Amino acid sequence: MSTIAEKILAKASVEKREVVKPGEYLNCNIDLAMGHIALAKVAANFMGIKKKYRKVWDNEKVVGILDHFSPAPSERWALAHQMIRKFAREQNFKYFYDIKEGICHQVLPEKGHVAPGMLIVGTDSHTTTYGAFNAASCGIGYTDMTIVFIKGTLWFRVPESQLFEINGKLDKRVMSKDIILYIAGKYGTDIGTYKSMEFVGDAMDNLSIASRMTISNMSLELGAKFGFTPPDEKIIKWLKPRTDRPLELVKPDEDAKYSETFQIEVDNLEPQVACPHSVENVKPVSEVKNVKIDQAFLGSCTNGRIEDLEIAAEILKGKRIHEDVRLIVIPASQEIWLEAAERGISKILIEAGGIIGNPNCGPCFGAHMGMLAGGENCISSSNRNFKGRMGSEKAGIYLASPATVAASALTGVITDPRDI
Amino acid sequence: MVKKEWNPVLKGTVWKFGENVDTDVITPGKYLDNLGECKKHVLETLDPEFPANVKVGDIIIADKNFGCGSSRETAPEILQDMGVAAVIAPSFGRIFYRNSFSIGFPLLEADNIAEFFNKGDIAEVNIETAVVKNLTTNKTIQCKEIPKILMDILKSGGQLELLKKELKARSKAEKQNK
Ligand code: SF4
Numbered sequence: 001m002s003t004i005a006e007k008i009l010a011k012a013s014v015e016k017r018e019v020v021k022p023g024e025y026l027n028c029n030i031d032l033a034m035g036h037i038a039l040a041k042v043a044a045n046f047m048g049i050k051k052k053y054r055k056v057w058d059n060e061k062v063v064g065i066l067d068h069f070s071p072a073p074s075e076r077w078a079l080a081h082q083m084i085r086k087f088a089r090e091q092n093f094k095y096f097y098d099i100k101e102g103i104c105h106q107v108l109p110e111k112g113h114v115a116p117g118m119l120i121v122g123t124d125s126h127t128t129t130y131g132a133f134n135a136a137s138c139g140i141g142y143t144d145m146t147i148v149f150i151k152g153t154l155w156f157r158v159p160e161s162q163l164f165e166i167n168g169k170l171d172k173r174v175m176s177k178d179i180i181l182y183i184a185g186k187y188g189t190d191i192g193t194y195k196s197m198e199f200v201g202d203a204m205d206n207l208s209i210a211s212r213m214t215i216s217n218m219s220l221e222l223g224a225k226f227g228f229t230p231p232d233e234k235i236i237k238w239l240k241p242r243t244d245r246p247l248e249l250v251k252p253d254e255d256a257k258y259s260e261t262f263q264i265e266v267d268n269l270e271p272q273v274a275c276p277h278s279v280e281n282v283k284p285v286s287e288v289k290n291v292k293i294d295q296a297f298l299g300s301c302t303n304g305r306i307e308d309l310e311i312a313a314e315i316l317k318g319k320r321i322h323e324d325v326r327l328i329v330i331p332a333s334q335e336i337w338l339e340a341a342e343r344g345i346s347k348i349l350i351e352a353g354g355i356i357g358n359p360n361c362g363p364c365f366g367a368h369m370g371m372l373a374g375g376e377n378c379i380s381s382s383n384r385n386f387k388g389r390m391g392s393e394k395a396g397i398y399l400a401s402p403a404t405v406a407a408s409a410l411t412g413v414i415t416d417p418r419d420i
Numbered sequence: 421m422v423k424k425e426w427n428p429v430l431k432g433t434v435w436k437f438g439e440n441v442d443t444d445v446i447t448p449g450k451y452l453d454n455l456g457e458c459k460k461h462v463l464e465t466l467d468p469e470f471p472a473n474v475k476v477g478d479i480i481i482a483d484k485n486f487g488c489g490s491s492r493e494t495a496p497e498i499l500q501d502m503g504v505a506a507v508i509a510p511s512f513g514r515i516f517y518r519n520s521f522s523i524g525f526p527l528l529e530a531d532n533i534a535e536f537f538n539k540g541d542i543a544e545v546n547i548e549t550a551v552v553k554n555l556t557t558n559k560t561i562q563c564k565e566i567p568k569i570l571m572d573i574l575k576s577g578g579q580l581e582l583l584k585k586e587l588k589a590r591s592k593a594e595k596q597n598k
Pocket residue numbers: 068103104124126300301302360361364365382383
């Protein structure tokens with residue numbers, strides 16, 4: 001009678017509860033706590049705590065990573081990075097990833113920190129990404145993180161769970177990003193507020209782990225607390241060579257209770273585009289065709305994985321992008337970057353006119369490496385198109401799949417990747 | 421953070437916003453490296469008067485999903501720092517919701533709250549009973565009550581203050597045991 005969220009929270013509860021119900025408040029033990037640039041604030045909070053208690057509860061359960069503003073674009077951020085390195089050293093973090101590794105949500109699973117059934121918190125909203133590995137994971141702020149670092153526990157409200165049944169076969173060059181954008185457009189970005197989402201159905205079963213990560217990642221944009229994709233053998237296969245953690249899948253009971261169930265058919269799904277300035281302002285690509293773009297961004301924790309670079313290379317192979325377009329490609333991790341180099345993917349993208357940057361968040365949240373000026377448009381594989389997110393408030397950000405980003409870079413206008 | 425005595429009754433002038441006010445329009449990413457500068461731009465794209473004219477004690481009333489978007493705690497922090505006493509909306513982005521209570525910044529939820537207020541109205545809010553009055557139009561709205569666990573955090577002035585209290589008690593107990 002329990003959903004995935006209810007099972008994981010019950011198991012994590014300090015009181016060791018057998019069963020929990022939506023709406024209950026629990027204190028839970030945290031299995032893993034990830035901190036990024038917000039660690040600078042956690043470190044500052046630590047200074048306000050009595051010296052003898054100023055210590056992380058378990059130095060093997062925390063992971064620090066520098067992925068935002070990496071390498072530091074200004075002295076101010078260099079200072080923040082310096083503070084964080086010092087904090088990680090003082091607190092004897094067993095796992096600390098400096099600027100070269102890549103984006104937190106890619107690096108943590110790659111390095112074996114994530115496994116089914118874990119309760120994970122991170123100082124980043126897209127921490128929901130680990131739902132693709134059957135972990136209950138969500139973003140928190142730095143004050144919450146300070147509490148976790150000291151006590152190893154945090155309060156949770158048991159969320160209602162929603163079921164998204166997604167069936168059908170995706171057309172060639174239609175990607176999981178198109179599914180999640182379609183859901184955002186159809187149901188709005190608050191459909192999942194405070195809730196745990198479970199995405200099931202044959203379309204979900206057929207997706208790769210990388211494609212599922214895109215959906216778990218963007219479930220946050222629909223308001224979700226957790227975003228689970230199918231708990232199946234693909235997860236075990238992906239994680240096995242990377243971790244020695246126990247790999248036991250947490251599946252919902254057959255009679256689990258869902259607050260809502262949604263049915264989605266993807267058989268004839270067109271590529272989707274979220275238009276400025278909201279993730280729910282979604283249109284099929286045919287309705288935004290011919291919008292002129294100045295920049296195309298392929299990267300971020302949503303779509304900076306090898307399959308994303310691969311499909312872009314397939315579209316751009318032997319061609320040159322439009323002369324008025326800047327194509328910025330940022331692999332999500334060093335592992336991905338290396339693979340792209342080894343397999344000749346990077347070469348194709350560079351020869352097509354792309355610029356490849358080091359693995360990090362890059363322009364996704366408006367830090368550096370591709371800000372927009374007023375009046376410019378960017379088609380982006382990232383997850384947010386809020387006003388001013390990538391620079392000027394007068395710039396327009398269009399969110400789309402890596403295939404649509406690559407096709408649009410080629411023509412200079414928003415383009416259906418199936419037309420190339 | 422301004423520390424003051426816990427008082428459940430707030431009275432202030434209303435600022436009104438629509439739905440899906442995201443954390444990026446509250447604290448835009450490009451000003452995050454300078455919160456002083458950031459204050460001059462809080463919510464300016466939605467209401468250009470806000471940064472210059474917001475006063476201590478003012479209350480924000482918005483439509484659904486206020487504070488959606490990123491986990492940046494600067495969003496509730498800066499509103500609190502600029503004097504905003506509370507935000508009332510039908511729903512909030514969940515991380516904004518957590519972060520607000522974490523720093524002792526009260527939020528109330530009521531489905532149709534936005535219909536009852538215009539910019540400039542005077543609101544009286546009782547955090548404990550969750551009753552909100554529009555003193556300009558003489559209407560009363562019952563919001564959802566704040567769960568006890570969050571009320572305790574609010575009354576302590578935020579989670580850090582609560583933690584410090586706990587650690588003090590722990591320290592005392594340890595000393596007595598010696
Ligand atoms: S890539 Fe973008 S969305 Fe992902 S963690 Fe970095 S800033 Fe956040």
